[in-house]
Amino acid sequence: MGLGGCYAILKYLLVLLNLIFALLGIAGTVFAIWMLVDPSFSLSLTQDYIISVVIILIASLLLLVVAIFGIVGALKESQCALxxxxxxxxIIFVAEVSAGVWVHINRDSLKLQIKNAVELTVEQEYYTSDNRKAIFDTFQQKLQCCGAKAASDWIGNKKVVLTVTSNQENYSIPMSCCREGTTMEDCKKATLNIKPTSSIDYTAIYDKGCYYAIMTKLEELSWVLIVGIVLAVIQILGLIFALILAFAVNRSNRYKA
Incomplete structure (x- = not known):
C-alpha cells in the first residue's frame, strides 16, 4: 500500500522538482559544452576557467543522475533511492554554495586573469598559430572589439606584420577589427602600415577593447545569479521533501513488518 494523504502530495511534488532538476541539468550541460567550444569564450578561458567550466559540466550531469534517483525514489517509494x-x-548543494563563495571572494583575481589572457594574446600569441589567429579574429568580430584595452594595443605585438613596409616603426591592426559595413579599401587603409604617431581611424575600427567587451558580456549574464538563487531554493525543498518521504517510507515498512 502506497503513501497517502499529505505524503502522496509530497511524493508528486518531489517528482515535479526532479523534473526541474533534470531540465536544469540538461541546460547546464549544454551551457558548459557551449562555453568550451564557442570561440568567443574558449579563447579567453584560462586554465582555471576551463576547470570551472568542466566542473559545471560534471555537476550538470550529476544533477541528471540525482533527478533519476529522486523520481524513482518518489514513485517507487524506495527508501534507498530517496x-x-x-x-x-x-553534496551538490554544498559544492554550489562553496563555488559561489569562492567566485565572489576571487572575483577581482578572475577579472585580472581574463585581462592578462587577452593582453597575452594581443601582445605575443596572435601570430603564433593560424588557429589562434582565426579564433581571436572571430572573437573581435563577434564582440565588436579590438585589442585588449584599445586598438592601439596592437603596437605592442611582438611580431608586427611587415607585408607592406620594412619600416619597423610601423605596425598593423588585424582586419577583424574593422567595423561591420566598412569597405575593404577603407579597412586596409585603417589597419595596415600605421605609424605609431598617427591617430587610429575609429570610424572604421572598433574603439572598444576586448577586455571591456568581455566584462560587459559577463555583466549581462547577471540573470545567472537569479537562476542560482531559484535553484538553491528548489534544492532545499527537494532535500526537505526527500527527508520527510524517506522517514515516512521507513515508518510504513516497519508497520508492514
Missing part, C-alpha cells in the same frame, strides 16, 4: 538522492543533492 536516501541516495538526499545525499547526492546535499
Amino acid at each position: 536516501t541516495t538522492f538526499f545525499c547526492l543533492l546535499l
Whole structure:
C-alpha cells in the first residue's frame, strides 16, 4: 500500500522538482559544452576557467543522475533511492554554495586573469598559430572589439606584420577589427602600415577593447545569479521533501513488518 494523504502530495511534488532538476541539468550541460567550444569564450578561458567550466559540466550531469534517483525514489517509494538522492543533492548543494563563495571572494583575481589572457594574446600569441589567429579574429568580430584595452594595443605585438613596409616603426591592426559595413579599401587603409604617431581611424575600427567587451558580456549574464538563487531554493525543498518521504517510507515498512 502506497503513501497517502499529505505524503502522496509530497511524493508528486518531489517528482515535479526532479523534473526541474533534470531540465536544469540538461541546460547546464549544454551551457558548459557551449562555453568550451564557442570561440568567443574558449579563447579567453584560462586554465582555471576551463576547470570551472568542466566542473559545471560534471555537476550538470550529476544533477541528471540525482533527478533519476529522486523520481524513482518518489514513485517507487524506495527508501534507498530517496536516501541516495538526499545525499547526492546535499553534496551538490554544498559544492554550489562553496563555488559561489569562492567566485565572489576571487572575483577581482578572475577579472585580472581574463585581462592578462587577452593582453597575452594581443601582445605575443596572435601570430603564433593560424588557429589562434582565426579564433581571436572571430572573437573581435563577434564582440565588436579590438585589442585588449584599445586598438592601439596592437603596437605592442611582438611580431608586427611587415607585408607592406620594412619600416619597423610601423605596425598593423588585424582586419577583424574593422567595423561591420566598412569597405575593404577603407579597412586596409585603417589597419595596415600605421605609424605609431598617427591617430587610429575609429570610424572604421572598433574603439572598444576586448577586455571591456568581455566584462560587459559577463555583466549581462547577471540573470545567472537569479537562476542560482531559484535553484538553491528548489534544492532545499527537494532535500526537505526527500527527508520527510524517506522517514515516512521507513515508518510504513516497519508497520508492514
